[in-house]
Every structure is written in C-alpha cells, then in structure tokens.
Amino acid sequence: MGEDGRDGDAERSRIVRAAQRGDAFAMDELITLLTPYVGRLCAGIAQEDAADAMQEVFIAVFRNIGRLERPEALFGWVRTIAVREAVRVARERRRHVPTADLEDVPSPGDPLLGGELQDVLRRLSPEHRSVLLLRHLEGLSEQAVARLLELPVGTVRSRLFRARVSFRRSWR
16 A cells, blocks of 8 residues: 555545445455554543544444545544544543642653653543644644534634643643
8 A cells, every 4th residue: 555646545445445335355454544543543532542442433434434425535534533432432431640740841852751741641631632632733723623523613722722721731
C-alpha cells in the first residue's frame, strides 16, 4: 500500500469496496490501514481505555462500512467514529486521577516530559481532551471540531478555553 496520491487512493477505494462486499481479506487490510490512525486518536482521548475504544471503533466501522458512500472519505468517516467512541468509552470508565503536585516540569527532550504530558491530559475530562487533541494535534478548525462532535461552535470554543486553562493549571 505505501503509495501516495492517486494510486494510493485507488487502492484504498478498492479495499473499501471489497470490504463493503464482505471480503474478509479486505477487512483485514482495512484494519491494517486504519489501526495506527485509530490508535492515535483513541490513545489521546480514552487514555488507559484506548484498546477498548479501538475495539468499539472497529465494531462500528465494520457494522456500518456499507453506509460509506465515498471511499475517499474513509479517514474522515473513521475519525468521526473514533472520536465519538473514545469519548463514550472514556466517559463510561472515567477514572479519577488524583492531582499530584508537579515539582519540576521536565525540560524539552527529557524522557519524563511525555509521561508528564500524559498525566496532565489524563486529568482532563474526555470532552476537554477530545476538543484539545482534535484542535491541536489533528489541526482541525473549531468549525470542523464542532461538526465532528456535533456541537455548536460556541460550545467547542468554551470547551477549548476550559481545557487550555485546566491544562495550564495542571502543568504548573
């Protein structure tokens, strides 16, 4: 699959169409294609429950693959499913993470930095994590995040504001 451009799009379309017809090999190819992307989204939102969220995403994808009208929209369609499922799983299994005092913030390049970031993100609600990650990691506009989460743009903006404030407060 490692092709870019039209050849890659054609191959992706072929896989989606075959999966829609129930081809088990195409389903396997689809899992291989989507796993890194779905994993990244679920890990950012569902945290420790990412594996459960990923499982729910793939169940939803395979139940509904026939509804995907345009194979070129695969990643956008899957992103919508992944975010909704990750938020749902995280909300159902919300873990209370006690707020520990962070003594020293690690310097850039310090291996502890990744763990500290995960700790701070873990303290945010799934709703706040999802808007923060979609806006800043996925690079989506506030309007795109609103469409994806089926929220008014004003709600997305207020969640982003609160998420950023909470993130900064926890980081200190």
